[in-house]
Amino acid sequence: MQVLRQSQLFQHCSRYGNYVALDSNCLFCKIITEDIPAHIVLRNENVVAFNDINPQAPTHVLIVPTLHVENAAALAKVSPTLTADLFLAAAQIAQTNGLTGYRTVFNTGEEAGQSVFHAHLHLLGGRGLAWPPG
Ligand code: 5GP
Ligand code: ZN
8 A cells, every 4th residue: 555655645636736745743644654653544635545443333334535624614615526535435335334324424623523633534334323413
């Protein structure tokens, strides 16, 4: 699996204009560059997906863009197609895991439970999921 170092990632993501690709202070950027270890389940040019360290369901995967943006709204503004790539990755991982149903969640802001400010889509599945959420 090819590991893209931060200098390479800046070039790699330069098509997104003036946005800096990665933030050296960001936990998920360090997981993207594999400076911090994680169990990566999918990686392509645009997306990295890895198991959540504190899983809330048998499948709990975090799907992140290889571009540092704070939240889902910022990501959608920068690149609708990159936003869609996160959902396509979720569908692919769900199929690989044999999930017949699953939940995808973006938490935005501390009040909603966001604790890492690099946009990430939670993929949850493998058990019955209650609604409304807590
Ligand atoms: P948020 O609360 O921002 O929506 O989601 C952040 C998620 O990142 C949490 O579910 C948390 O368990 C997960 N997380 C925090 N630190 C780490 C880490 O170092 N590695 C991994 N794999 N997940 C992490
Ligand atoms: Zn980041």
